[in-house]
Amino acid sequence: MKTLRAEDLRKIYGKKVKTVAVDGFSYEFMPGKSYAVVGPSGSGKTTLLYLLAGIEVPDEGRVTYGDTVLFSMGDDGRARFRADHFAFVFQQFYLIPYLSALDNVSVSLYLKTGRTDLKRAREILKTLGITDPSKRPYEYSGGEQQRIAIARALITDPEVIFADEPTGNLDSKNSAMIFKILTGIARERRTVIIATHDLDLASTCDVVLHLRDGRLVNT
Amino acid sequence: MFLLKVVLLSIRHHLLRFLLAIIGLAVSITSLVYLMSFGEGARSLIRKNARAFNLQILVLPPGQALSVQPILPRQLADSVRALGVGKVYAVLRLPYTGGFPPKAVGVVFGKDFASSLHFLADYSIEKGRDLTDSTRREAVVGSVMARTAGWKIGDTVVIGTGKYVIVGIAKAESPIVDNAIIVPLNLLMEDMGTERILAVAVAPPPERSREVVEILKKRFPNYSVQTSEDLMKLAQSFVAMGDAIRFGLSSIALFVTAVFLFAIMAITVQERRWEFSVLRALGATRWFIFRLVIVQAVAVSVIGWLLGVLLGWGLVEVSGKVMVRVFGLNLLDMSAGIVLLSLLVAIVVGFVGSVFPAVSAVRINIREGLGR
Known part of the structure; x- marks a missing residue:
């Protein structure tokens, strides 16, 4: 079983005025569990997710997934690694506006394998309640758009899913639904890490990590 | 995809x-x-045109690769002919712009009756007949020229001071000849008031081509001797x-x-x-x-x-x-x-x-x- 391990991660932004975004974060994320990273705005939740996913490079510390040290790879190596093992869900959904829901979902599989699987994309979307996948993103509600984004994440069969404030733009009903889906995904032996400031929703996760000023203060 | x-x-x-x-x-x-x-x-x-024209060698005015003004003496053709180096043709042509605004634009060629070569390029008669007499003011026109100018057999075409009756419509592989008027060379010279020609074309037996060029260069050192290949390259x-x-x-x-x-x-x-x-x-x-x-x-x-x-x-x-x-x-x-x-x-x-x-x-x- 592969685990995602962060060791003494530190990230500082700015040259003249330095802001410590993540400060000495260490933790081991296990498969089959959902994690909520909570904390006030500016506590370093997003930066932590980006560091764990290999999008941002830490100033100190390291991230390993299984036996692989993420930052021993170059930028493109990490991108390929992300395509193979990780997936991302964003607050603003970030669906490509000129592609249908089906094509949006197909994009990440294409990035991983160089091919698409429309049948599988359709099945995943249907499982998430999107029965007509031919429409473009603006034709769906916010909740539906986030479910399409989750389908985009799931189609590559990722081992770790990062979700950065996935309910930030949704009403409470849709937020609860998205959290239910994401925590449910964790039960399929995947690791799900969700950054959120909603403590109620966070409590539905298996583990809640509290960040303050970039430091892990409590679990 | x-x-x-x-x-x-x-x-x-x-x-x-x-x-x-x-x-x-x-x-x-x-x-x-x-x-x-x-x-x-x-x-x-x-x-x-290169495919259609029979000429292989041109004797031109000294120092010139192409000639636009008739400045060579007509007798030059006879001098070349006397060498026995092949079929020789005296070349005289002038641009033709008929009507105002011009309804036909092409070239007038003189037909050298003294040559054993039928013409500079092969053509066949589509309608009427070919030129038969160097003293008769008759013309053969290319099929394209006849069509664009709206000429038919029996019509008169004016070239300089001369009037020619069209006796034949010619069809040629060469686009230039298809768009030309062919009249007797001596009458064309008379109408232009000149005793001079543009060039002397020579069609030697193929195997003697190089030899003939050398002979002509030696015999006429004051003229420019060009092969059709030279002209093509140019x-x-x-x-x-x-x-x-x-x-x-x-x-x-x-x-x-x-x-x-x-x-x-x-x-x-x-x-x-x-x-x-x-x-x-x-x-x-x-x-x-x-x-x-x-x-x-x-x-x-x-x-x-x-x-x-x-x-x-x-x-x-x-x-x-x-x-x-x-x-x-x-x-x-x-x-x-x-x-x-x-x-x-x-x-x-x-x-x-x-x-x-x-x-x-x-x-x-x-x-x-x-x-x-």
Whole structure:
């Protein structure tokens, strides 16, 4: 079983005025569990997710997934690694506006394998309640758009899913639904890490990590 | 295929912007195709005429590669003939512009009855008969000339001070002869008030070609002796020079289009920063993003090329028809080579116009691109 391990991660932004975004974060994320990273705005939740996913490079510390040290790879190596093992869900959904829901979902599989699987994309979307996948993103509600984004994440069969404030733009009903889906995904032996400031929703996760000023203060 | 689908849908999404680039490309490619077709038409004419003309060697005025004024004595033809080096023909031709505005533009040739060669180029009589008597003011006209001028057998054609009755319509492989008026050489000289000719053409037995050139050079050191190959090379070099000038002119439009495309692609990349960042976060490599931008610009270029080639083809066809009606000759020929060249140019323009925007797309910081 592969685990995602962060060791003494530190990230500082700015040259003249330095802001410590993540400060000495260490933790081991296990498969089959959902994690909520909570904390006030500016506590370093997003930066932590980006560091764990290999999008941002830490100033100190390291991230390993299984036996692989993420930052021993170059930028493109990490991108390929992300395509193979990780997936991302964003607050603003970030669906490509000129592609249908089906094509949006197909994009990440294409990035991983160089091919698409429309049948599988359709099945995943249907499982998430999107029965007509031919429409473009603006034709769906916010909740539906986030479910399409989750389908985009799931189609590559990722081992770790990062979700950065996935309910930030949704009403409470849709937020609860998205959290239910994401925590449910964790039960399929995947690791799900969700950054959120909603403590109620966070409590539905298996583990809640509290960040303050970039430091892990409590679990 | 999926990448191409994404690219084409993105073009459709930003249609107005890309439409401007497509139109720019189409106009540039149209001008390239049209201008280059002139060179191809000239080359094709030269090839057709070279095949059709019987002459292999020309004796020309001293120091000249081509002659436009009749300055050689007529007797020169007799002197060459006396050498027994082959069939000899005294050449005299002048441009013909009939009517005002001109309804027929072509060439008048003198037929040298003293030569054992029937004419400079082979022709057959389509209607009527050939010239038979060097003293009768009769003319044979090429089929294209007859059609454009609306002449028929029995009509009179005026050349200088002379009037000639058309007795035959000729059909020739050479476009020049198809668009010519042929009259007796001595009468043409009389009408022009000259005792001089343009050149002496010699058709030696093929195996003696080189030898005859040497004989003529030795015998007439004060004249210029040119082979048909020399003249072909000269004509081809003129056409090539013209090609370079025309390509240069088209390049200005293409350069402006490349700059325009660069501006459009730079704006597009700026606008799509978040999109590229999302793709990078989902696992797209820098090379994938680079390819995405380049393929998009090249796709725009190829669409513009397709439109430009169609427009160019239409323009070449219409202009060709007008040229045949006015001049009797079509100087335009849109070959497959031009189509391929224009495609290559369009792809290069697409690449050049997008390479810097593509590099900037690759350099986007994912976090900044996502606005987090």
